[in-house]
Amino acid sequence: MTVCFVRGESGADTALRLDPQRPDFNMTTDFQHLATRQSALSVTQLAEQQAKLSGPVGLFAKLCRQLRSQGRQAPLLEEVTRLEGRKRQWLAERAVQFALGLHGRRSEAENPFKGLVREDLCCIVFDEPSPHTLVERYAASEALRAQDSEYFVKLIATTRNTVERRIVFHGLLEHFDRLLPIEKSIYPLNYRAVQQAYLDHEEALYGALIKQQPLGTLLERHTPEWLLDNLSSFELSIDQACG
Numbered sequence: 001m002t003v004c005f006v007r008g009e010s011g012a013d014t015a016l017r018l019d020p021q022r023p024d025f026n027m028t029t030d031f032q033h034l035a036t037r038q039s040a041l042s043v044t045q046l047a048e049q050q051a052k053l054s055g056p057v058g059l060f061a062k063l064c065r066q067l068r069s070q071g072r073q074a075p076l077l078e079e080v081t082r083l084e085g086r087k088r089q090w091l092a093e094r095a096v097q098f099a100l101g102l103h104g105r106r107s108e109a110e111n112p113f114k115g116l117v118r119e120d121l122c123c124i125v126f127d128e129p130s131p132h133t134l135v136e137r138y139a140a141s142e143a144l145r146a147q148d149s150e151y152f153v154k155l156i157a158t159t160r161n162t163v164e165r166r167i168v169f170h171g172l173l174e175h176f177d178r179l180l181p182i183e184k185s186i187y188p189l190n191y192r193a194v195q196q197a198y199l200d201h202e203e204a205l206y207g208a209l210i211k212q213q214p215l216g217t218l219l220e221r222h223t224p225e226w227l228l229d230n231l232s233s234f235e236l237s238i239d240q241a242c243g
Helices: 027-039 043-054 059-073 075-081 086-102 118-126 134-157 166-178 191-206 215-221 224-233 238-242
Strands: 003-005 209-211
Touching: 027 118, 043 059, 059 075, 059 086, 059 134, 075 086, 075 134, 086 134, 118 134, 134 166, 134 215, 134 224, 166 191, 166 209, 166 215, 166 224, 215 224
Parallel strands: 003 209
Antiparallel strands: none
């Protein structure tokens, strides 16, 4: 038995794409270039970079400690005051207000990077030569963490009260394949092979699940319950539901 998810028409929301004020800036291209540069590094080098940025004693952790103890006077926020251009200052200030609110130093504020696609967030967080300040990179990392958490919650929900596991293993592989090399550096070396083996086992039992649309896109549009219902009943395809 084969289950096929059919791709529906979708329009990209260009309003959610970041404009760091240079005419040749293209997030998709920059993401590919960033991935290529990181691929030239060893796993050890990548893990060291990751730890330096977001590890227990990394820059993000240091920023959080300063925010909790010193608030707006945190030394790592000083670079924000040196920014030029009203748009750059405005975006960085929104990131500052979000970070201060997150650590109880002011009322909560919305993350200015909420809603950006994953690749855009990765370019902000992990590309050191980018024009973004540390607090902006931190805010983007929080948006990335929240986005991933929401995805995994929905993915795990497809395993409740059912023997269906193909969706979750497809989803884990899809997510892993979207990661930058620096993100993959903290995973076990055989992570992908193990998840693929689990998927192969499930598909040997229940048939192949052929998806012509990313699970992330499906889970943005539909609930996990909807996905399971349509997976088991074959009564409705994705393009019919979106039409």
